[in-house]
Amino acid sequence: MPSSRRSRRARRPRLTIFLLVLASITIITLDYRGDARGAISGLRRVAHDAFAPVQSAVDDVVRPAGSFLGGALHAGAIEQQNTELRAENGLLRRQALQAGSDVQTLHALEQLESLPWAAAIPSDQSIPTIAGEVVAFNSSDFAATVQLDVGRNQGVDVGMPVVGGAGLIGSVIEAWSSGCTVRLVTDASSAVGVRYGQPGNYALLDGAGSGRSLVLEDVAPGTPMRRGEVLSTSGLEGALFPPGIPVAKVTSYSSTPSSVEESVSAQPVADMAGLQYVAVMEWEPSTTEPSP
Amino acid sequence: MRTPEPGPMTSPDIAKTSLVVFLALVVQYALLDNVRVDGAHPEIMFLLAAAAGYVGGSERGASVGFVIGLVSDLFLPTTFGLSALVCCVLAYTTGAATAGLVRSSRGIAVVVLTLAEATGLALFAVLAAVLGLTGALRDSLVPALVVTVPASVVLSLPILVLVRWAVPPALPPAATPPPAGLGR
Numbered sequence: 001m002p003s004s005r006r007s008r009r010a011r012r013p014r015l016t017i018f019l020l021v022l023a024s025i026t027i028i029t030l031d032y033r034g035d036a037r038g039a040i041s042g043l044r045r046v047a048h049d050a051f052a053p054v055q056s057a058v059d060d061v062v063r064p065a066g067s068f069l070g071g072a073l074h075a076g077a078i079e080q081q082n083t084e085l086r087a088e089n090g091l092l093r094r095q096a097l098q099a100g101s102d103v104q105t106l107h108a109l110e111q112l113e114s115l116p117w118a119a120a121i122p123s124d125q126s127i128p129t130i131a132g133e134v135v136a137f138n139s140s141d142f143a144a145t146v147q148l149d150v151g152r153n154q155g156v157d158v159g160m161p162v163v164g165g166a167g168l169i170g171s172v173i174e175a176w177s178s179g180c181t182v183r184l185v186t187d188a189s190s191a192v193g194v195r196y197g198q199p200g201n202y203a204l205l206d207g208a209g210s211g212r213s214l215v216l217e218d219v220a221p222g223t224p225m226r227r228g229e230v231l232s233t234s235g236l237e238g239a240l241f242p243p244g245i246p247v248a249k250v251t252s253y254s255s256t257p258s259s260v261e262e263s264v265s266a267q268p269v270a271d272m273a274g275l276q277y278v279a280v281m282e283w284e285p286s287t288t289e290p291s292p
Numbered sequence: 293m294r295t296p297e298p299g300p301m302t303s304p305d306i307a308k309t310s311l312v313v314f315l316a317l318v319v320q321y322a323l324l325d326n327v328r329v330d331g332a333h334p335e336i337m338f339l340l341a342a343a344a345g346y347v348g349g350s351e352r353g354a355s356v357g358f359v360i361g362l363v364s365d366l367f368l369p370t371t372f373g374l375s376a377l378v379c380c381v382l383a384y385t386t387g388a389a390t391a392g393l394v395r396s397s398r399g400i401a402v403v404v405l406t407l408a409e410a411t412g413l414a415l416f417a418v419l420a421a422v423l424g425l426t427g428a429l430r431d432s433l434v435p436a437l438v439v440t441v442p443a444s445v446v447l448s449l450p451i452l453v454l455v456r457w458a459v460p461p462a463l464p465p466a467a468t469p470p471p472a473g474l475g476r
Binding site for chain 2: 020021026030044051062141173174183
């Protein structure tokens with residue numbers, strides 16, 4: 001009798017870990033297949049809503065001290081950066097005017113070519129935006145994300161594109177009452193459809209993790225390419241982003257005789273490490289089928 | 293040596309453990325997430341799970357670790373349940389592997405918990421890569437380890453103090469009933 005009780009006792013931890021592993025694998029499978037995504041998103045929203053006041057309170061206490069220390073340590077650099085930013089601001093204003101004219105020209109050309117989806121694409125200049133501040137970076141070492149201080153109460157929803165500084169920074173993957181999580185274009189699971197070079201050149205820009213270069217996929221060997229070339233969102237039918245938003249600049253490209261595609265690296269146009277104020281675009285992907 | 297397992301946790305134990313998990317969440321998501329080096333930041337949730345296994349033994353550690361992981365998953369953009377799986381396996385393994393260790397040495401505790409943290413990160417990266425997060429192993433693991441391991445050396449002891457306060461310890465080997473016949 002005592003020996004059978006001991007044997008049961010010995011088996012109990014193994015049974016416990018077996019059941020817990022089984023439960024974990026079941027949850028992972030449900031989330032991975034998307035079967036319980038609604039319930040899981042709901043749980044995450046509730047958790048974020050409950051935790052947001054605490055996070056905000058801690059942030060209010062910690063941020064001034066951090067900013068003061070950071071400012072004291074980098075006062076000279078900040079002054080220099082300020083001067084550079086003023087100069088850059090003037091240049092960007094001129095470029096924005098030029099870009100607006102380019103977008104109009106492109107739309108006119110697309111309509112002239114009778115592309116079925118051209119008329120359905122909104123101009124990104126006219127999309128309303130919600131301004132937000134980055135309050136936290138990467139909640140996981142294995143995902144490039146930021147958290148904003150604007151959420152469903154301000155009109156933010158899952159899937160909305162987010163722009164900051166010079167261009168696209170990512171899209172909203174989770175939204176709760178007072179905040180949202182944005183997956184950055186540098187995240188390893190991010191893929192943005194972009195256009196480059198000649199009209200009709202489309203490719204997929206993949207993220208490779210925080211601080212790493214983006215990788216342009218599906219570029220045929222020998223495709224004319226130049227360093228510094230701006231890759232903008234394609235805005236093709238069903239695309240996740242509106243057309244014409246700058247995403248990255250080409251930093252290097254190469255191909256070997258045996259390669260089936262050009263190896264192209266790019267850097268995001270937005271400064272991902274220095275994000276502070278961003279804008280969430282109130283835009284949803286078009287689901288209409290192109291007319292025959 | 294098998295970890296001797298005590299009875300179920302009492303309500304005060306559960307309340308204290310919940311408080312420690314909440315405190316760890318605040319420290320992780322309101323403070324440590326903003327300490328970034330090469331895109332990585334210190335991580336204490338795996339450390340907490342490992343400490344639960346170290347203090348509470350393999351069975352209790354696995355249960356507490358599972359809860360810690362699930363709570364973490366609520367705030368992570370990665371697949372839900374991944375941290376729960378890693379935390380419960382990590383706590384169980386730490387509890388089982390250290391069942392015969394002398395617990396009075398702080399140095400051993402720091403080494404064990406830091407090793408467990410590194411193992412947890414590696415396991416998480418492997419599972420994330422299996423689930424399609426291609427850069428987890430290739431790009432993210434090394435920076436995560438470089439930042440997390442030194443931070444674990446510093447944070448192990450404070451976390452161990454908190455976990456010892458909250459999680460009832462596994463019975464010492466001497467307290468287990470002797471096999472039949474030896475006590476006569």
